[in-house]
Amino acid sequence: MIRAALPCIFLLVACSGDKDTDDTSSGADDTSEPTTDSGPDDTESTDSTPPTDDTGGDSGTTSDGITCDDVARANCVFIKAGDTSGLLDAANLLDDDSAIVLDGGTWAMNNALTIRSVTGITVIGQGMGETVLDFSEVANQVNGVDVIADDFHIEGLTILEAPKDALRIEDSSDIVIRGVEATWVNEDDSSNGAYGLYPVRVQRVLMEDNVASNASDAGIYVGQCQHAIVRNNTARGNVAGLEIENTQFGDVYGNLVEDNTAGLVVFDLPGNPVIGRDVHVHDNVIQDNNRANFAPGGVVAEVPAGTGTFTMASRRVVITGNTYANNNTADIAVLSGLVIEEDPSQWYTVTEDIVGDITDLELFADEDGVYNFRTSDVWVHGNSHSGSGTSADMSSFTERPFGFLIGVLYGAETIDTVLYDSIGESAHHPTDPAQNSNDNRICVGDDDGVSFASLNVEELLTQPLPDIDTVYRPEAPFTPFDCAGFEVIAPDLEAE
Amino acid sequence: MIPLLLMFACEGEKQTTDSETTTTDSATTGETGDGTDTAPVDGLALYGLLGWDGLDFTYADGVVPYELATPLFSDYALKKRALLLPEGTSFAYTGADEVFEMPLGTRILKSFLYPADLRAPEENLRVVETRVLTLEEDGWEAEPWVWNADSTDASFAPSGATEEIEVIGLDGEPLVIQYLVPQKNQCIDCHELVIEEERTIVPIGPKARHLNRGYDHGAGEVNQLEHLAELGWLTGLPELAEVPRATDARALEGVAVSALDAETLDAAARDYLDINCAHCHNPRASEGVSSQLFLDRATTEPFDLGVCKRPGSAGGGTGGLTFDIVPGEHTQSILWYRMDTEVLGEMMPDLGRSVRHDYGVELVAAWINGLEGSCGE
Numbered sequence: 001m002i003r004a005a006l007p008c009i010f011l012l013v014a015c016s017g018d019k020d021t022d023d024t025s026s027g028a029d030d031t032s033e034p035t036t037d038s039g040p041d042d043t044e045s046t047d048s049t050p051p052t053d054d055t056g057g058d059s060g061t062t063s064d065g066i067t068c069d070d071v072a073r074a075n076c077v078f079i080k081a082g083d084t085s086g087l088l089d090a091a092n093l094l095d096d097d098s099a100i101v102l103d104g105g106t107w108a109m110n111n112a113l114t115i116r117s118v119t120g121i122t123v124i125g126q127g128m129g130e131t132v133l134d135f136s137e138v139a140n141q142v143n144g145v146d147v148i149a150d151d152f153h154i155e156g157l158t159i160l161e162a163p164k165d166a167l168r169i170e171d172s173s174d175i176v177i178r179g180v181e182a183t184w185v186n187e188d189d190s191s192n193g194a195y196g197l198y199p200v201r202v203q204r205v206l207m208e209d210n211v212a213s214n215a216s217d218a219g220i221y222v223g224q225c226q227h228a229i230v231r232n233n234t235a236r237g238n239v240a241g242l243e244i245e246n247t248q249f250g251d252v253y254g255n256l257v258e259d260n261t262a263g264l265v266v267f268d269l270p271g272n273p274v275i276g277r278d279v280h281v282h283d284n285v286i287q288d289n290n291r292a293n294f295a296p297g298g299v300v301a302e303v304p305a306g307t308g309t310f311t312m313a314s315r316r317v318v319i320t321g322n323t324y325a326n327n328n329t330a331d332i333a334v335l336s337g338l339v340i341e342e343d344p345s346q347w348y349t350v351t352e353d354i355v356g357d358i359t360d361l362e363l364f365a366d367e368d369g370v371y372n373f374r375t376s377d378v379w380v381h382g383n384s385h386s387g388s389g390t391s392a393d394m395s396s397f398t399e400r401p402f403g404f405l406i407g408v409l410y411g412a413e414t415i416d417t418v419l420y421d422s423i424g425e426s427a428h429h430p431t432d433p434a435q436n437s438n439d440n441r442i443c444v445g446d447d448d449g450v451s452f453a454s455l456n457v458e459e460l461l462t463q464p465l466p467d468i469d470t471v472y473r474p475e476a477p478f479t480p481f482d483c484a485g486f487e488v489i490a491p492d493l494e495a496e
Numbered sequence: 497m498i499p500l501l502l503m504f505a506c507e508g509e510k511q512t513t514d515s516e517t518t519t520t521d522s523a524t525t526g527e528t529g530d531g532t533d534t535a536p537v538d539g540l541a542l543y544g545l546l547g548w549d550g551l552d553f554t555y556a557d558g559v560v561p562y563e564l565a566t567p568l569f570s571d572y573a574l575k576k577r578a579l580l581l582p583e584g585t586s587f588a589y590t591g592a593d594e595v596f597e598m599p600l601g602t603r604i605l606k607s608f609l610y611p612a613d614l615r616a617p618e619e620n621l622r623v624v625e626t627r628v629l630t631l632e633e634d635g636w637e638a639e640p641w642v643w644n645a646d647s648t649d650a651s652f653a654p655s656g657a658t659e660e661i662e663v664i665g666l667d668g669e670p671l672v673i674q675y676l677v678p679q680k681n682q683c684i685d686c687h688e689l690v691i692e693e694e695r696t697i698v699p700i701g702p703k704a705r706h707l708n709r710g711y712d713h714g715a716g717e718v719n720q721l722e723h724l725a726e727l728g729w730l731t732g733l734p735e736l737a738e739v740p741r742a743t744d745a746r747a748l749e750g751v752a753v754s755a756l757d758a759e760t761l762d763a764a765a766r767d768y769l770d771i772n773c774a775h776c777h778n779p780r781a782s783e784g785v786s787s788q789l790f791l792d793r794a795t796t797e798p799f800d801l802g803v804c805k806r807p808g809s810a811g812g813g814t815g816g817l818t819f820d821i822v823p824g825e826h827t828q829s830i831l832w833y834r835m836d837t838e839v840l841g842e843m844m845p846d847l848g849r850s851v852r853h854d855y856g857v858e859l860v861a862a863w864i865n866g867l868e869g870s871c872g873e
Contacts, residue, residue, distance in 0.1 A: 088655030092680035110658045114681035117695070139658065139674035140850060141843050148684075148695075148782065163840050171690075171782045193841060200786055224786070270806060271788060271799075296842075297814035298807065341806065343872065 065126045066101055066156065073099040073122055081105030087113065094118045101125075102157060106132040112142035115149045125157030128181035128211060136161035136185075143168045144182075144193075155179050165195040166215075173203040174495050177210055184214040187237055190296040192216040196238065200224055201274070204493045213237040217300050219260065222247050224274040226356055227491035230255065239295040240265055240303065241286075246272045248356050249491040250279040262303045263289040263327065268313035268337060268372050269299070270346040273353040275372045277361060278316045278488045281309065287325040292395065299340055304329050304393035304403025311378055313337030313347070315361055318379045318488050320445075326387040329403055330415050332380055334442055336423035337373030339402065339457070347373040374440065379485035380418055381445025389415030405457070409466040416453040416473060418444050420481070428456040430470050433479040443483035446476040454481070545580065546605055548623050548647045553607060558583070560727065561713070562720050564706040565742040566767045569856055570848040571673045572663070573608040573624065574617055577701065580605075581729050589732040592704040592740040593793060596730075604629040604699055609647075613664035614671070623647040624659070625677045629687075629699055636697040638683035654680045666854070674850035682847060689780040700775050708741040743767040753858045758866060765863030766793060768856055772845060789820055802831050804871040813842045823867035832861055 068076035075098035079087045084107050090100055091113055099122040113133065115121055123145070125131025135144050144162030145154065147169040153176040159166040166182030169175055182196030196212030199205045200223040210233045212219030219238035222228045223245045232254040235241035241260035244250050246268050257263040263286040268276045286308045295301040303310075306329030311317045313336065324331040337347055350369040364371040392407035392415060393400055406415060420442055422428055429435035436454060444452050454472040463470070474481075547554040553576055555561060561578040568575075581587075585599035606627045612620035623643040630637045642653040656679035665671035678685075687697045701707075707724075710717040721739065724730035733739075743764045748756075756764065769777075774792035776783035784790055787808045790800045799805050802820030807813070807830055815833035822828040834844035836857050843849055 085655050088679055092654035111656060111676065111679060112682070114679060116681040116684045139660070139840075140676045141840050141846050142682075164846075170786065191839070191841065201782075269808060272808065297816040301816070346804075346806070 065104060065130075066124055068099065068101055071099040071101060071122050071124060073097050073120065075099070076101060079103060082107055084109055091115055094121060096120050098122075099124065102131045104130045106134050108137055109133055109135045109144075110138060111140065112138075112144060112146045115145075115147040115152060118149055120151040121149050122153040122155070123157075124153070124155045127156045128158045128179055131157040132160055133157060134160045135163060138163050148172055150174055152176075153178070157181070158183065161185060162193045164193050165198045166193060166212075167197050168195070169199045169202055169205075171201045172199075174493075175199055175202050175205040177205070177207045179209045181211040181213075182215070182219070183212070184216075187214055188292070188294045189214070190216050190294050194218075195221045196235075197221070198223065199228070203227060204491075204495065205229070206493060208232050210234070212241075215239065216295055217298065218243040221245065222250065224272060224355075225250075226274070227493060228252075229491055229493060235260060235264075237291065239291075239293055239300050241289065243267070244276070244279050244281075245269060246274040246276050247279065248274065248277050249489055251491050252279065252281045253283045255284045257284060257286045258288045259291055260289045261291045261293045261295075261305045262307040262310070263287075264309050264322075265303075265307075266309070266311040266314050266317050270313075270337065270341045270373070271349060272372075273349050274355045275349070275358050275361065275363065275370065276314055277358065278490075279311075279314070279318075280488045280490070281317065281319045281322065283321040285323045285325075286331075287323065287327065290326070290328045293393075293400065302340065302400055302402070304400045304406070305395070306330070306388075306391070306393050306403070308332060308388065310335055312339065312375060313373050314375050314378065315363075316377045316486070316488055318485065320379070320382040322383045324383055324385045324388060324417070328388065328390050329392045329406060330419050331383075331385050331388045331417045332419070333402075334375060334378050334380070334418070334420045335402075336375050336421055338423055339421060341373070344371055344373060347371045374424055376440040376442075377486060378441075379443040379445075379483075381443070381485065382447055383450070384447075385417045385449035388417060405460060405466060409455075409460065409468055409471070411468070413468070416451040418450060418452045420444075420452070420454045421457040422454045422472075423457060425454070425456075428454065428459070428472060430472050433474060436472055436474075436480055438480040438483065441483060442481055443485045444478050444481045445485075446478065446482065450476070452478045452481060542605070542626055542628065542641055542650050543603070545603065546578070546607070546626060546650075548643070550647070551618075551621070553578075556580075559605070560724070560729075561711070562702075562707060563709070563711055564701045564771070565709045565744045566706065566764075566771045567745060568700065568771050568848070569853040570608065571675060571850055572614055572665075572671070572853075573610055573675075574621075576607045576609070578605040579603070579702070579729075586729050586731050589704065589730060589734065592708075594703060595698050595700070596702050596704070598631050598699075598702075600631055600633065602631045604702070610661055610663055610673075614666050615664065615668070621647075623650075624661070624675060625653075625657070626650055627678075627683065629697075636687065636699065638680060638687060638697060640677050640680060640683065642677055653677060656680070656682065671851060676847060676850070678847060685783075685847060686775045688782070689778070690782065690785075691780060700771070705740045705742045706771070708736065708739050709744050709746075742771075753855075753862045756862070761859075761862055761866060765859050768859055772856065776845070798867075798869070802829075803867065803869065813844065815842065819871050821864055821867065822871050823869040824865055826861035826864040829864050832857070832864055835860060 068078055075095055077090050078101045081103040096118050097120040102125040104126040141163055143164045144159040144166045150172050151174045155178045158181040161184055184192035192214055194217040196215040196219040198221045202225045204227045207230045212235045215238040218240040219235035220242045225247045228250045230252045234256045236259045239261045241257040242264045244266045266279050290306045292305055306327050308324045308327035308331040310333040348369055348371050393403035394407035397404045425437045425439055427435055427437040460466045545556045559578045559580045580603045582601035587596045587598050608625050609621050609623045611617050626641045628639045640653050640656050641650040642657050643650045657677040659675045661673045661675045663671050689696050689698055707720045711720045725733045769791040770793045777789050778784045778792040779790055789802050805820045813834050814830050817830045820830045826832040
């Protein structure tokens with residue numbers, strides 16, 4: 001039978017221009033599952049600061065919870081606990097400049113929460129773990145929260161068991177994702193949804209104080225975006241913890257990325273018109289990322305467990321001030337895109353499709369377009385390293401050849417903390433610094449705990465048994481990889 | 497969904513004024529759009545345009561039913577389409593592949609219904625939903641309407657609905673369909689193009705190439721385009737011989753895919769992909785741009801069609817495969833895998849398919865197997 005009974009549509013606009021109605025003021029008190037500020041039971045996922053920016057400086061959220069009074073939008077509707085069809089009707093009949101405030105409690109969703117064709121929308125709950133959108137009964141292939149809208153903010157709620165992506169925001173601008181949890185109940189389950197928090201083709205996005213776990217691809221996935229600040233989030237139990245993909249101008253700091261297959265990664269995919277550049281990865285904790293890869297497929301299934309960070313087909317990336325610990329394969333790998341796609345033509349984009357200004361980037365190009373497989377201008381310095389590189393992921397030669405190669409190469413030896421595939425270098429020599437080129441300008445700082453290896457992967461793959469003695473493993477300062485580095489261009493979240 | 501009666505039930509309560517005007521004004525007035533003057537069908541909603549007599553739809557005067565040559569698959573639902581132009585208006589023939597530019601106030605009605613047994617599509621019918629597209633000042637507006645269990649009336653349902661529907665399948669076995677009436681915002685997912693940086697909602701079906709076929713309005717079969725021209729709705733129609741014609745699915749009914757010659761197979765498969773996939777997978781739709789996979793009729797570059805192309809963000813939808821299409825090997829092709837699978841989170845299309853369309857899967861498999869080349873791995 002139809003499961004979309006709606007008692008009365010008029011609840012939708014109950015707060016619209018009329019903030020002192022019973023619905024809005026009584027709020028959380030009316031619910032069967034009242035929101036409380038439970039101290040002792042709080043996990044760290046609920047420790048994040050209550051959302052405040054939308055309230056016009058009024059951060060005095062009381063124990064009564066968030067109401068329409070706390071949200072600076074012209075229109076507002078408060079949806080009582082569990083009124084799923086009221087929520088969906090509200091989302092489908094929004095005016096510009098509106099807020100939906102969600103009561104505490106669990107919402108048994110039967111379809112995605114979608115936002116379309118409107119500008120200036122806030123969806124705000126009573127906090128992660130307090131307001132839970134539960135998609136476990138959805139029988140159709142939809143995302144949890146699915147948005148195409150400029151000036152969209154989502155805060156303070158949990159998105160549980162979404163069939164596809166938990167939160168997908170596509171082709172939009174000026175997005176804030178704050179205090180949102182995206183998770184699935186089962187660990188290591190390849191049938192979990194793909195991405196937790198997924199802004200894709202977004203201009204100007206701020207993601208902070210979020211938690212993403214158990215995604216079968218990436219927990220936090222910033223894809224094809226321009227100007228992204230990603231800070232103070234937690235990603236754990238995912239295949240990839242935090243991904244910055246084909247993204248321009250990213251500032252990624254203060255995040256805790258642990259217990260994923262791979263931790264915090266920066267890369268471009270082939271043939272994408274957003275050429276990644278200027279990503280600053282600093283002051284994150286990236287540890288214990290050794291979870292066996294449980295991705296059902298795709299490029300992410302090729303990632304070896306035990307990877308702290310890799311940057312691949314990337315340019316202008318600075319990795320500094322991070323704490324790396326106990327990532328069993330390697331803390332940091334600097335890789336050419338040709339590692340995953342060896343055909344350069346697949347990395348080609350015609351000039352007219354290119355997004356953003358890339359004229360200052362030194363990409364391989366012909367008169368009609370550019371290739372983005374090359375990794376260049378990567379500066380790794382000032383990170384701390386401990387306990388990593390003890391056992392590479394050798395679980396599958398066919399699926400994860402890079403992990404297998406590293407494992408065979410190093411044998412019982414501890415794997416170097418910073419690995420460079422050397423693809424695209426004009427000269428390589430196992431011992432003589434003067435006979436190694438640094439054409440791609442990979443700069444590695446001489447810090448405590450850092451060891452560096454220029455692998456010359458193309459040569460290794462021709463050897464019957466990869467020989468560690470053919471690898472260039474210089475003593476500090478790693479000449480010629482001891483270059484001075486550069487400043488990344490910071491993201492600018494001010495709307496144009 | 498929102499029973500119309502509740503409009504009155506809630507009358508007198510406070511806080512109701514806004515919503516009445518924003519959500520139900522046109523439904524209550526019975527008006528049919530700018531300047532049209534149609535007789536409402538007694539006792540029925542949907543702007544008085546559409547009723548159901550238990551066997552077939554009853555349309556108000558002036559509403560013209562039509563069919564598409566290659567219809568979009570929607571969980572084996574039967575579909576009935578109809579068009580209404582405001583009196584005295586018309587639209588011009590602008591080519592075979594573009595959706596007609598309809599006049600303001602145009603309405604398109606698309607109803608979805610199920611027979612108890614898919615092998616007997618004329619019997620024991622139940623209407624599930626009707627989607628209403630109306631061309632307003634700021635573009636097409638899409639509305640889902642859900643019918644009651646007796647198929648006697650429909651109600652505007654902005655949040656759509658979900659329903660488990662059980663029918664007898666084409667193979668004679670029970671078939672359980674997780675039917676989704678899209679919520680209003682989900683209509684956009686299949687109907688939105690980005691044209692000159694503006695998001696624009698467009699209908700999918702009403703292109704000349706899809707309408708160029710016969711329809712019996714009661715006095716024998718006539719060509720639908722000629723019928724629209726006779727009504728004065730369509731101007732500038734060239735000689736029919738000059739109008740391209742999409743593969744007529746009716747002509748292929750009962751013909752085994754294996755019996756199709758190469759040319760017919762290519763045309764049928766490309767038309768199938770065009771109507772079923774290209775509303776998202778085209779260079780002007782968000783999902784098309786994100787995935788860089790373009791399955792519209794106008795795309796000819798093999799890589800853009802998915803040949804030896806790695807998926808952008810297919811998640812679990814790859815089935816462990818590497819390329820969207822591997823020529824000659826449908827079982828190695830993600831495109832085929834996502835059409836074939838019934839695993840939630842891996843299927844394509846996203847909406848409107850909870851079960852496999854056996855014929856479409858077979859058709860696309862044969863087409864892939866007929867492609868030449870290899871992906872070098």
